[in-house]
Amino acid sequence: MRNEKAREHAKAGAPALRRHSSKSASSRSRSDITRTLGVKSDITVTTHENVYRGLRDRILFGGFLPGSAVTLRGLAEDMGVSPMPIREAVRRLIAERALKMQDNRRVLVPPMTAETFEQIVFARKTLEPELAARAMDRISPADIRKIAAHDKAVDRAMAMGDVSGYMENNYRFHFAIYQKAGAETLLALVESIWLQFGPFMRMSYNRWGTSDLEDQHQAAIAALQQKDRRALRAAIGADVSQGMSFIGETVLRRSS
Amino acid sequence: MRNEKAREHAKAGAPALRRHSSKSASSRSRSDITRTLGVKSDITVTTHENVYRGLRDRILFGGFLPGSAVTLRGLAEDMGVSPMPIREAVRRLIAERALKMQDNRRVLVPPMTAETFEQIVFARKTLEPELAARAMDRISPADIRKIAAHDKAVDRAMAMGDVSGYMENNYRFHFAIYQKAGAETLLALVESIWLQFGPFMRMSYNRWGTSDLEDQHQAAIAALQQKDRRALRAAIGADVSQGMSFIGETVLRRSS
DNA sequence: ACCTTTCCATTGTGATCACATTATCCTCGC
DNA sequence: GCGAGGATAATGTGATCACAATGGAAAGGT
Incomplete structure (x- = not known):
């Protein structure tokens, strides 16, 4: 069967290249994720994907409160990666209306009306x-x-x-x-x-x-x-x- | 009334900094766009936004055929911008399911089933x-x-x-x-x-x-x-x- | 005391580079 | 001729830098 996406891909972050924050990286364990489709999950995918899933789970399971601000560099610091994959994950979540960018260009968890x-x-x-x-x-x-x-x-x-x-x-x-x-x-x-x-x-x-x-x-x-x-x-x-x-x-x- | 987004912001591309492709930039005129909501549209917004709208219109109005491949650098060349705003626009369109990234990491206009x-x-x-x-x-x-x-x-x-x-x-x-x-x-x-x-x-x-x-x-x-x-x-x-x-x-x- | 103004830290954006992976084409062996 | 194998080009990804705009705090004036 295998609905889709059963990629392998090693990659994930070129450990020798990281010379910015250190911060010991992976506080996000990437077990217990499972994702929407029942994919068994084996090897690491892109950093962006992991960041996306992490943020998504936080939003879905109560890690963020409505109205709380979200900054690219802040999240990058938290997750121990460069701001780049954060940008893509956040952009994706904005498109899914999970986050909102207001006219200030500030990103936040949208309030409810x-x-x-x-x-x-x-x-x-x-x-x-x-x-x-x-x-x-x-x-x-x-x-x-x-x-x-x-x-x-x-x-x-x-x-x-x-x-x-x-x-x-x-x-x-x-x-x-x-x-x-x-x-x-x-x-x-x-x-x-x-x-x-x-x-x-x-x-x-x-x-x-x-x-x-x-x-x-x-x-x-x-x-x-x-x-x-x-x-x-x-x-x-x-x-x-x-x-x-x-x-x-x-x-x-x-x-x- | 003013539903939302009435930004001003000049910015858009720092003309003195562009030292890559030249290509004379704006072939995309950004009139005739109007956008979803009835915003009057006055000043330029972000490059990413313009790229997004351009691609969106192409998809919506028949500029792309199903199955056709889309490359970041290719679009960047076409639109006379760096690959960066393209990346964000494409990521956004993927989230909206207008484009699809297959396991190859190739981006294409999704076929229909x-x-x-x-x-x-x-x-x-x-x-x-x-x-x-x-x-x-x-x-x-x-x-x-x-x-x-x-x-x-x-x-x-x-x-x-x-x-x-x-x-x-x-x-x-x-x-x-x-x-x-x-x-x-x-x-x-x-x-x-x-x-x-x-x-x-x-x-x-x-x-x-x-x-x-x-x-x-x-x-x-x-x-x-x-x-x-x-x-x-x-x-x-x-x-x-x-x-x-x-x-x-x-x-x-x-x-x- | 209060409001204005100035300054500085922070933020998102765009450009560019380096890299691993993937596709494509060319060549060589049979 | 034709298919396998290797070189080469192309692609998405992540990191880093520079910049304009914004936000907020400190300082100044009334």
Whole structure:
């Protein structure tokens, strides 16, 4: 099968050439990444790619708060690389609307507005049930077990009040399903959407906690087992609604 | 009003510093661009931005054919700038899925597959009628006149067999409507989608001509005038269906 | 005290160089 | 002739430097 990208490529940074910051480089471990598609991940790819994934995970799993500034040299220092791969990764994330460059040319994690929020909800409710429905026939029992495992991890994290863990596993739960649809084009739209509400999700959970969270994951898993497409659509739709209304509480109070 | 980005900034290229290719620089005139949002456009922005717009227009209006290779240094030579702003523009377009980097690290205009095509149709039929519906209440009689003018230009181009002119004005017709929705987040999704089928559209028209094209623009304009939201949704949906089924003819024959 | 002005640190941008990898073409052996 | 192998050109990537614009702080004047 092998959907795409199974590159080898050694490269990655010409260690003898680095004469700038030192800083011991790799604080970013590049395990636990996995990426959107189920690629097994073997050898290092480009520095830019690693930087991109690192930033992406931070945004998606709560490493950044909305409104926080992002500087090229700052990130370069943090990650122990030259500003160049940072520039490309940031440019990419700006294109995906995960970051925003304001007129000042300052880059920041975009704040949320009620209008943007409403559009995100619409897009999610439109696209995610569709992706799930398309995925259903391609999901094997083994896949369902993996999906259920993600859900378990979500519950664990929720019980422990581990916000990042919750966000990460919730993401994995959803995308383990969607990814199976084999619909890269639609998947890319949804990924962009998630990148846009990620930081805000964290903010919301910071304020309200994860304890009184409900989700429809169990209903979705049941629907997958019974191959009930209508029920699956409904479960995903309801899950999106619940999750977003929870987050929406925060949006509607203050507009940053 | 001023939706966003009304930068001034002089800059743009430090003319005394250029000691590489000469080539007399600006073959790209940067009039006739207008950009997505209705910004009036006054002063020069960054070189990267100009390069981006240039490439974007080429993709959207038929300047590239699917599968054609794109090299950084090649484009830099063409546009008379250093490879640097090209890199950023290309990276951005890759993120928007307008270009694709294959495992070779070669950049090309992505080929179309039947699967991708189907997803594009779904996304368009889902999002574009919604955008039009949201825009309706914000569209003034003056706006309708402008929209109708774009439609006229479409007809003219069609009659003359001017494929690029057709594509450009068709784009303007649609986005003049959508842009009025004030839904940037959804608009960005649709823009990304258009970038993905642009090159293929050109290919299709090259093969079949523009003469036997029908559209639902008149129906959409009528619906706007009567403020009939249901009819507007239907007209946009039908227009998408017609246009895409025409393009689909080409997709289904050969898979490149 | 408060507002203005000047100065300096910081930021993103563009250019250029060095390098590893990949593609392309040419040549040589059979 | 024709295919394998090696030299050569071309490509994306990362690093580094120079520069203009911006932001913020310190100093000055009223």
